[in-house]
Amino acid sequence: MFSQHVAKNLSAYCNGETPNNEARQIAEHLIGCNRCRRQFDEIKLGVRLAERLPQLSAPDSLWLDLQTQLDGAGAPRPAVSEPRFTFRSLRFVPVAALVLLTIGIGAFYFYPRPATPFWDVVRLNGSPRIAASPIDAKGRLALGQWLETDGSSRAQIDVGSIGQVEIDPNTRVRLVTAKPTEHRLELARGKMSARIWAPPRLFFVDTPAAVAADLGCSYTLEVDDSGAALLHVTMGWVALQLKDRESMVPAGASCATRPGIGPGTPYFEDASDAFRVALSKFDFGPAESRSMPTLDVLLNQARPRDSLTLWHLLPRVAETDRERVYDRLALLVAPPAGVTREGVLQLNEQMLQLWREKMVTSWRGVSQQQTLGDFPMAASGDASGLVR
Amino acid sequence: MEQRALMAEPIIDERVIAACQQGDREAFALLFESYKDKVFSIAVYSFGGDRAAASDVSQQIFLKLMTSINQFRGDSAFTTWLYRMVVNTCIDEQRKRKRFLPFGESLPMGRVENRRGPEKHYAKREVAECVQAAIKELKPKFRMPILLKYVEGLSYEEIATVLSCSKGTVASRLNRGHRALARKLSHLRDEVVVGD
Numbered sequence: 001m002f003s004q005h006v007a008k009n010l011s012a013y014c015n016g017e018t019p020n021n022e023a024r025q026i027a028e029h030l031i032g033c034n035r036c037r038r039q040f041d042e043i044k045l046g047v048r049l050a051e052r053l054p055q056l057s058a059p060d061s062l063w064l065d066l067q068t069q070l071d072g073a074g075a076p077r078p079a080v081s082e083p084r085f086t087f088r089s090l091r092f093v094p095v096a097a098l099v100l101l102t103i104g105i106g107a108f109y110f111y112p113r114p115a116t117p118f119w120d121v122v123r124l125n126g127s128p129r130i131a132a133s134p135i136d137a138k139g140r141l142a143l144g145q146w147l148e149t150d151g152s153s154r155a156q157i158d159v160g161s162i163g164q165v166e167i168d169p170n171t172r173v174r175l176v177t178a179k180p181t182e183h184r185l186e187l188a189r190g191k192m193s194a195r196i197w198a199p200p201r202l203f204f205v206d207t208p209a210a211v212a213a214d215l216g217c218s219y220t221l222e223v224d225d226s227g228a229a230l231l232h233v234t235m236g237w238v239a240l241q242l243k244d245r246e247s248m249v250p251a252g253a254s255c256a257t258r259p260g261i262g263p264g265t266p267y268f269e270d271a272s273d274a275f276r277v278a279l280s281k282f283d284f285g286p287a288e289s290r291s292m293p294t295l296d297v298l299l300n301q302a303r304p305r306d307s308l309t310l311w312h313l314l315p316r317v318a319e320t321d322r323e324r325v326y327d328r329l330a331l332l333v334a335p336p337a338g339v340t341r342e343g344v345l346q347l348n349e350q351m352l353q354l355w356r357e358k359m360v361t362s363w364r365g366v367s368q369q370q371t372l373g374d375f376p377m378a379a380s381g382d383a384s385g386l387v388r
Numbered sequence: 389m390e391q392r393a394l395m396a397e398p399i400i401d402e403r404v405i406a407a408c409q410q411g412d413r414e415a416f417a418l419l420f421e422s423y424k425d426k427v428f429s430i431a432v433y434s435f436g437g438d439r440a441a442a443s444d445v446s447q448q449i450f451l452k453l454m455t456s457i458n459q460f461r462g463d464s465a466f467t468t469w470l471y472r473m474v475v476n477t478c479i480d481e482q483r484k485r486k487r488f489l490p491f492g493e494s495l496p497m498g499r500v501e502n503r504r505g506p507e508k509h510y511a512k513r514e515v516a517e518c519v520q521a522a523i524k525e526l527k528p529k530f531r532m533p534i535l536l537k538y539v540e541g542l543s544y545e546e547i548a549t550v551l552s553c554s555k556g557t558v559a560s561r562l563n564r565g566h567r568a569l570a571r572k573l574s575h576l577r578d579e580v581v582v583g584d
Binding site for chain 2: 007008009010011012014015017039042043045046047048049050051052053054055056057058059061062063065066069070
């Protein structure tokens with residue numbers, strides 16, 4: 001685990017100047033360290049602004065002035081043998097002009113220009129459409145274009161070289177960003193399954209209710225007509241974010257999100273029905289749903305594995321209820337050395353981080369042993385990933 | 389790395405440089421055509437958008453190039469050698485002018501409203517102008533790495549060679565430059581993200 005803060009490497013990371021293993025360590029650290037993540041956001045903005053600097057065109061008069069200088073008396077002479085300059089003679093002018101013209105035309109046609117970013121799309125079923133036109137066996141999804149499937153169509157997108165996304169029927173996705181440091185899709189409606197094998201936080205999916213940030217994983221994401229979304233993670237981790245509200249969802253867990261509210265609390269799908277219903281009420285019900293009866297159900301029904309949910313609840317419950325959540329959580333997974341009741345009640349980020357690292361072992365269900373992986377957090381000082 | 393830099397200007401190869409060293413004006417014209425916009429851009433950004441000053445400095449740079457190209461031995465990439473000359477000339481000239489010139493008029497750094505359709509193009513241009521204005525206010529040691537990275541497209545290693553410093557120093561200066569830009573232009577965050 002990368003325990004040092006990574007602020008000094010963030011520009012190199014954004015510019016793709018760090019080796020793969022270091023980039024991965026930085027990405028993992030960023031997941032857990034709020035301090036470095038704030039700096040990362042700032043530097044990323046700086047990078048994006050700097051990318052807007054255009055290359056300017058030199059004025060035509062520059063060459064004429066330069067020639068005058070070169071030919072003028074007292075001007076610096078080229079460090080050359082004088083006879084080479086005999087082609088001041090006019091007979092070479094048309095030849096020189098022709099050469100320059102040829103070079104100019106050649107450069108225009110052959111100079112390597114940055115290609116418009118696109119991702120390859122493969123038709124799996126039916127007739128998926130890109131920019132409203134049906135594709136054959138294969139197609140290309142260019143920046144800004146929509147890929148749509150009808151009730152009987154499916155497609156697969158190659159996310160650059162970092163992964164694949166399968167698009168289910170009745171789905172609408174758009175390619176938003178295709179850069180080495182950021183690959184981003186917008187899922188307006190429907191369902192997609194992503195398998196990403198790149199370092200964390202390179203692949204993002206925008207939905208109307210949150211952004212799903214890949215932390216090295218496989219997952220499905222479904223958006224209904226109201227814009228509400230449901231994330232289900234099958235391998236690794238995914239962060240669901242909306243503004244400063246964030247939920248970290250491991251393999252085997254799900255998390256719902258609603259427009260205007262943001263991500264709810266993650267839960268394992270093998271939690272009891274009563275637990276899941278209470279959690280939905282707590283997350284998205286009216287304000288009074290957060291009251292004692294709902295919380296009672298959550299606390300009573302929670303198993304050690306549901307410490308995932310309770311841990312996320314700590315900063316989300318009313319201050320007066322936090323002690324109850326702490327007490328139940330402490331019974332399920334005893335706090336490690338260095339984590340105090342007072343510290344947790346004050347939402348000390350370092351303590352919450354330490355405690356969570358201990359909980360992770362209980363989050364590995366039998367079926368998840370091979371798929372959850374290490375929690376993608378750094379063991380750094382103020383690392384948190386604190387959700388609110 | 390150097391290979392990449394040369395590949396960026398496919399027209400200029402050893403033969404052209406050798407011809408320039410022999411005083412071939414035609415070859416020099418070719419060299420000029422290949423680098424004039426890059427040199428001029430760095431000069432404009434170094435002189436806070438003053439195109440007249442940038443023209444003068446660009447001229448100086450190409451004159452120097454012409455008179456000293458015999459000193460280029462091919463130990464480094466030609467681009468590295470050229471950009472080192474560009475950076476040094478710009479910095480020297482800035483020092484000279486600093487004593488005589490009043491502080492230039494700042495380009496606008498105000499809010500750029502989100503716009504659609506044809507107006508988007510102008511909004512993009514305004515963002516670019518705001519960035520130019522902010523770049524102007526950076527110290528040269530933070531400005532130059534940004535210009536070499538984003539205007540010239542050099543790698544960290546190439547920038548380090550041009551500036552005669554370590555890659556770590558380049559990374560550190562870019563870090564500070566990026567953060568300074570972000571702070572000065574934080575109000576453009578939405579514009580930049582939407583623009584993407």
